[in-house]
Amino acid sequence: KPLCxxxxxxxxxxxxxxxxxxxxxxxxxxxxxxxxxxxxxxEVKAGSFSSLDWxxxxxxxxxxxxxxxxxxDQLREAIQQLSPQITSRHIYTHTGWRExxxxxxxxxxxxxxxxxxxxxVELRDVLAHYQLPxxxxxxxxxxxxxxxxxxxxxxxxxxxxxxxxxLAPLTxxxxxxxxxxxxxxxxxxxxxxxxxxxxxxxxxxxxxxxxWSSTSNALERACFLAKDAPVVIDDxxxxxxxxKARELKxxxxxxxRNVGNRAGRSRxxxxxxMAKTYPPRGLVISTGEQIPDGTSILARIFTLEMRPGDVDLxxxxxxxxxxxxxxxxxxxxxxxxxxxxxxxxRQLPDHVREYRxxxxxxxxxxxxxxxxxxxxxYTSCDLGITYAVATxxxxxxxxxxxxxxxxxxxxxxxxxxxxxxxxxxxEKRYIATLNxxxxxxxxxxxxxxxxxxxxxxxxxxxxxxxxxxxxxLPAATYAAISDLLPRNGLRVKETTLRKYLEDAGILERDKNxxxxxxxLRVDGKRQRVLYLVRSKVLSEDGExxx
Numbered sequence: 001k002p003l004c005x006x007x008x009x010x011x012x013x014x015x016x017x018x019x020x021x022x023x024x025x026x027x028x029x030x031x032x033x034x035x036x037x038x039x040x041x042x043e044v045k046a047g048s049f050s051s052l053d054w055x056x057x058x059x060x061x062x063x064x065x066x067x068x069x070x071x072x073d074q075l076r077e078a079i080q081q082l083s084p085q086i087t088s089r090h091i092y093t094h095t096g097w098r099e100x101x102x103x104x105x106x107x108x109x110x111x112x113x114x115x116x117x118x119x120x121v122e123l124r125d126v127l128a129h130y131q132l133p134x135x136x137x138x139x140x141x142x143x144x145x146x147x148x149x150x151x152x153x154x155x156x157x158x159x160x161x162x163x164x165x166x167l168a169p170l171t172x173x174x175x176x177x178x179x180x181x182x183x184x185x186x187x188x189x190x191x192x193x194x195x196x197x198x199x200x201x202x203x204x205x206x207x208x209x210x211x212w213s214s215t216s217n218a219l220e221r222a223c224f225l226a227k228d229a230p231v232v233i234d235d236x237x238x239x240x241x242x243x244k245a246r247e248l249k250x251x252x253x254x255x256x257r258n259v260g261n262r263a264g265r266s267r268x269x270x271x272x273x274m275a276k277t278y279p280p281r282g283l284v285i286s287t288g289e290q291i292p293d294g295t296s297i298l299a300r301i302f303t304l305e306m307r308p309g310d311v312d313l314x315x316x317x318x319x320x321x322x323x324x325x326x327x328x329x330x331x332x333x334x335x336x337x338x339x340x341x342x343x344x345x346r347q348l349p350d351h352v353r354e355y356r357x358x359x360x361x362x363x364x365x366x367x368x369x370x371x372x373x374x375x376x377x378y379t380s381c382d383l384g385i386t387y388a389v390a391t392x393x394x395x396x397x398x399x400x401x402x403x404x405x406x407x408x409x410x411x412x413x414x415x416x417x418x419x420x421x422x423x424x425x426x427e428k429r430y431i432a433t434l435n436x437x438x439x440x441x442x443x444x445x446x447x448x449x450x451x452x453x454x455x456x457x458x459x460x461x462x463x464x465x466x467x468x469x470x471x472x473l474p475a476a477t478y479a480a481i482s483d484l485l486p487r488n489g490l491r492v493k494e495t496t497l498r499k500y501l502e503d504a505g506i507l508e509r510d511k512n513x514x515x516x517x518x519x520l521r522v523d524g525k526r527q528r529v530l531y532l533v534r535s536k537v538l539s540e541d542g543e544x545x546x
Contacts, residue, residue, distance in 0.1 A: 462477045
């Protein structure tokens with residue numbers, strides 16, 4: 001009984017494993033028309049095989065399925081029955097650590113570091129450049145070349161980048177819940193330096209990096225597939241098109257929060273079931289002419305400011321000439337990590353906590369995630385130096401001299417970042433902008449209880465004042481400040497801002513009502529205002545005292 005005018009045979013059953021726990025299975029199928037003309041080989045998703053809709057997609061109109069109620073079901077069975085020699089293959093589609101055959105191996109596009117030739121890895125697009133030697137060579141010379149990367153620019157820039165290369169493979173032990181963010185004007189070689197660092201994982205240049213112009217879905221997917229590896233997202237630059245500018249900032253905010261929360265964006269399928277999420281599983285680095293706005297975002301990034309002349313061009317050229325050695329240094333490091341994995345799993349989290357607590361106590365205070373970022377970067381630098389000593393790339397004395405230099409460089413960058421985060425706090429921006437309005441003569445506070453007026457009465461009245469308080473009209477002041485900050489605004493709602501002001505001890509709550517506004521009787525009328533402590537808003541000479 002003829003079911004169709006062609007033959008078809010399943011020759012491969014392939015499981016594509018992205019590390020999410022549910023591999024995508026596809027069948028490789030070949031066939032021929034009844035005339036003997038061969039049909040092209042194609043791949044069909046296992047879930048779509050039974051429908052046979054793939055027949056016309058693969059082979060076009062000349063492939064004919066006979067009519068009948070049960071013909072498709074019978075044809076499906078016939079194809080499977082007449083496919084006696086199906087080869088099963090398991091293909092990994094991500095980088096990083098996996099247990100294969102009872103052994104821990106590190107996957108890259110060239111196979112498995114520490115594994116055998118039977119492990120198959122297929123990486124696509126930018127990720128295809130992640131290629132490490134399965135058996136590293138000349139590890140000592142390679143590690144010496146890697147250390148020379150530190151001399152290409154000031155240590156404040158190169159040390160975090162170098163440490164990031166050695167921190168990424170430790171993600172399962174010490175998750176990097178922050179992004180490195182290189183920023184500076186065009187021409188400072190941000191992309192070139194980032195690509196050089198990334199050359200520890202393969203052959204990269206500034207043209208083989210991810211781009212912020214990609215969709216957020218594509219970026220999320222890449223950050224998921226780059227498991228236990230660093231990725232560089234290049235060129236966060238201002239856009240003249242307002243729509244593109246908003247889209248760029250939205251993408252950046254989403255990726256930064258995904259990294260900080262180790263979570264992917266939840267999505268619904270058409271049937272309202274939850275789709276697979278793609279949390280980041282490595283370390284993410286960004287370059288750009290700007291840094292993103294917002295206190296919460298700034299607290300999740302470790303910024304590296306690059307200025308013209310920071311990069312030594314002669315040393316950069318020399319480093320690029322020997323960058324082909326970097327993957328051998330990194331592959332040797334991975335094999336060394338594998339042997340030390342159990343001990344490191346126990347020790348590294350404690351080391352990170354110790355460094356973090358020291359930084360919080362002695363240097364940065366409670367600046368959200370910054371002490372954690374610094375401690376993780378230093379831990380990885382320390383581990384990289386320890387490995388360099390083990391390979392003979394440097395002596396113990398040289399290592400003891402290098403460690404404090406790297407620590408000082410990381411601390412210097414962290415202090416600058418902490419100051420930047422502090423300046424971005426909503427209550428700080430509110431007070432600073434309020435003082436600016438007064439200084440520019442755009443606002444004033446009318447004096448009460450015998451006090452003098454504050455500001456120039458040619459501007460807008462934002463409330464009243466006496467020697468102890470500023471009695472601020474909430475909505476009018478919020479609007480005036482937002483108008484002075486048209487690009488970013490205060491980035492919090494007016495009611496939320498009151499909480500920030502109260503937590504900072506600037507705003508006094510009404511003890512009777514419990515509200516953050518109080519009633520003030522002025523000129524026979526009752527006004528609902530914010531009571532701001534004058535000494536915490538203004539200094540004696542009228543300058544910003546916050």
